[in-house]
């Protein structure tokens with residue numbers, strides 16, 4: 001079987017859904033991992049993926065996955081690139097699947113309803129925007145942990 005080309009993938013997707021432009025590849029080349037950011041500051045150019053694709057439907061995603069399977073290409077899903085652990089780090093030869101055009105909310109499950117959007121926001125988001133409430137909360141968390149440690153420290157080796 002002859003491996004399909006990127007242009008054959010483009011022909012199965014909506015117009016403009018595949019880009020090999022350097023600016024587009026650069027935009028999805030990293031997330032907010034501090035090491036990435038420090039690298040940029042020190043003038044290091046990040047590794048760029050071969051191309052970026054923007055699926056709009058499940059059918060588009062199926063076409064992309066079929067292309068990846070046929071060509072042995074690794075896919076890197078990309079949301080907002082706001083992760084801080086370097087997960088979204090494509091390398092040359094890989095294809096970034098940027099999911100921003102699939103922005104419809106289909107359902108909100110019970111877990112999300114219960115958490116009401118609260119994750120580790122007190123420390124990260126609150127800290128980043130210098131929210132006084134978040135800083136006070138985190139001080140209380142650390143002070144509380146220190147106080148509890150006073151009672152349990154004798155069990156430590």
Ligand SMILES: Cc1cc2nc3c(=O)[nH]c(=O)nc-3n(C[C@H](O)[C@H](O)[C@H](O)COP(=O)(O)OP(=O)(O)OC[C@H]3O[C@@H](n4cnc5c(N)ncnc54)[C@H](O)[C@@H]3O)c2cc1C
Pocket residue numbers: 031032076077078079080081082083084086087088089099119120121122124125126128
């Ligand atoms: C200032 C700041 C504050 C933050 N505050 C919080 C906070 O309060 N709470 C919190 O939880 N996090 C916080 N974060 C972390 C970050 O926002 C989360 O990790 C966020 O959920 C990442 O989502 P993303 O769509 O940007 O993922 P990306 O960074 O694009 O991707 C993260 C990883 O998931 C993979 N991925 C992305 N989309 C998909 C998909 N559809 N299917 C499969 N894999 C996928 C990627 O390949 C990558 O490995 C904060 C980050 C910053 C910079």
